[in-house]
Amino acid sequence: MTQVQLQQLQKQLWNIANTLRGTMGADEFRDYILGFIFYKYLSEKAIAFADDVLDGEDIKFLELDESNVEHTKYIVAIKQNSIEEVGYALTPKQLFHSLAERGRQGEFILDDLANTLKSIEQSTLGTDSADDFANLFEDLDLNSTKLGNSANDRNELVAKILSHLDDIDFDISNTESDVLGDAYEYLIGEFASGAGKKAGEFYTPQTVSTLLAKIVTQGKERLRSVYDPTCGSGSLLLRVKREVQDVDMIYGQEMNRTTYNLARMNMILHDVHFAKFDVKQENTLTRPQHEGKTFDAVVANPPFSANWSADPLFLQDPRFSNYGKLAPSSKADMAFVQHMIHQLDEHGTMAVVLPHGVLFRGSSEGVIRRYLIEQMNVIDTIIGLPANIFYGTSIPTCVLVLKKNREHTGDILFIDASNDFEKQKNQNKLLPEHLDSILGAFENRQNIEKYAHVATLKEITDNDFNLNIPRYVDTFEAEAEIDLNVIAKHLHALEQDSQKTDAVIANFCAELGIDSPFREAK
Known part of the structure; x- marks a missing residue:
């Protein structure tokens, strides 16, 4: 599929979403349209797999009749193989096209649709893919009055959505293409732009994801593992995967239940095999789900200055115990940094987006910052980003790059990219040329007037471990x-x-x- 065709697909999907959501909020309708797109993808993948199994039998999966005894043996065999290979199973009458066609004929399909979605989840019980499909469709409440006041109204709207989606060719035959995954992420981004503050819970702007991904994969062709402790919809993890030839295993954790479901769907839509990702739902700081593991690459865009318990008992937690202080309960930023560096491999790289306050705030955050510099010497680079590039907040942010075994042990690189943006209608945007400038400065690690400065650790110490970028990069215009x-x-x-x-x-x-x-x- 060409770039033009991809853009047409994206536009088609967004037009469907806009036309059919009516008075429903964009963030509410998101769960329905994305869930139905995912169901269509699962159906098309099931058809492709089944037809491959049936190759040479002179019959296609959609043509199998479940009431035909001769066809039943095919259906049973395909189901067993499908669960083992793709992680789930569908019967011919449960396929997206079958239900969409019945909806076009005016049939009431809501009950059968709900049972089909439940059947997909149940088909994985007791298998290796069970965790990845458990309660995956729980946000698609087909009885919600958001879809209509009466059952018939709801059925009519859902039938329209399925019919429109059924007319679109997702073209999943090209296994090297992420066409549908790209379209899915496009929709997530479009919904994020209309979701206000809620958008920050599930989406990192693509250019920022690209920047972090390129940083943690610099000089590498493959990764053993990548981890995001606040993975949202999983887009940042998938961006890292795209930057290398292969990632053996993808790990993530997300606190919000709906967003957690979105992340699992996103992985499967990008053709990440169920055995190659492990996304958990829990609060990362209080209940980390990947204890004992370390990762080649760690990336995150945590919620800025979030609240957390800061319970003194955490001073016995190996993630925080060495620092002697906990991040304040009203600002968990440094707690996320401590968690991430704890799970970073000895030869790995981590990149995290944070508010500027972590660079200069005192009290316990100052103590933690000093320990990271003076005792651990893990802070490698600090990149100042423009204001108003994230959904839901206009504050300027920074990227902290940390490494446990870093090459440049005697200095820290500061890059001021706060003016690298294009002003758009509602927010600023990093462009590819801005990313090139940042990455060029990161790779070359040289002083650039009014843009980058390599500060010695003595300079850092003389500044009392204050890492505020203007102390090191003079951007003052005389x-x-x-x-x-x-x-x-x-x-x-x-x-x-x-x-x-x-x-x-x-x-x-x-x-x-x-x-x-x-x-x-x-």
């Missing part, structure tokens, strides 16, 4: 030289104009027989 003679000439002209005005007012007052406010006027 004013043009002032010509005092020109200033004097303008002031003289203004003075003469003022005297003329005073005289006119004085004469006018005399004619009226009142006192002038300018008795000295001549």
Whole structure:
């Protein structure tokens, strides 16, 4: 599929979403349209797999009749193989096209659709893919009044959605293409743009994801593992996967249940085999789900300055115990950094997006920052990003790059890319040329006037471990030289104009027989 065809597919899907959601909020309708797209993908993948199994039998999967005894043996065999190979199973009458066609004919399909979605989940019970499919469709509440006040109204709307999606060719035959995955992420991004503050819970702008992904994969062709402790919809993890030839295993954790489901769907839509990803749902700071594991690459865009318990018992947790202080309960930023560096492999790289406050705030955060620099010496690079590039917040942010065994042990690189953006309607955007500038400075690690500075650890120490970027990258623009003679000439002209005005007012007052406010006027 060409780039033009991909853009057409994206536009088609977004038009369906916009046309059919009615008065429903964009973030509410998101779960329905994305869930139905995922169901269509599973159906098309099931058809492709079954037809491959049936190769040479002179019959296609969609043609199998479950009431035909001769066909039953095929259906049973395909189901067993499908669960083992692709992780789930569908029968011919459960396929997306079958239900969409019935909906077109005016049949009531809601109950059968709900049972089909439940059947997909149940088909994985007791298998290796069970965790990846468990309760995957729980956010598709087909009885919700958001879809319509009556069952018939809801059925009519759902039938329209299925019919529109059924008319689109997803073209999943090209196993090297992420066409549908790209379209899916496009929709996630479009929904994010209309979701306000909620968007930050599930989506990192693509250019920022690309920046982090390129940083943690620099000089590598494959990764043993990649991990995101606040993975949202999983887009950042998938961006890392795209930057290398292969990733053996993808790990993620997400606290929000709906977003967790979105992440699992996103993995499967990008053709990540169920055995090659492990995404868990829990609070990462209080209940980490991948204890004991370390990762080649760690990336994250955690919720900025989130609350957390900061329970003193965490001082016994190996993630936090060495620092002697916990991040404040009102700002969990440093707690995420501590968690991530704890699970970073000795030769790995981590990149995390954070608010600027982590660079200079004092108290316990200052203590943690000093330990990271003075005792661990793991902070490698700090990149200042523009303001207003994230959904839901306009604050400027930074990227911290940390390595346990870093090459440049005597310094920290500072890059000020705060002016690298294109102003768009609702927010600023990093462009490819901006990423090139940042990555070029990151790779070359040299001083660039008003853009990058390699600061020695002595400089850092002399600044009391304050990492605020303006302390190291001077972006001050000197004013043009002032010509005092020109200033004097303008002031003289203004003075003469003022005297003329005073005289006119004085004469006018005399004619009226009142006192002038300018008795000295001549």
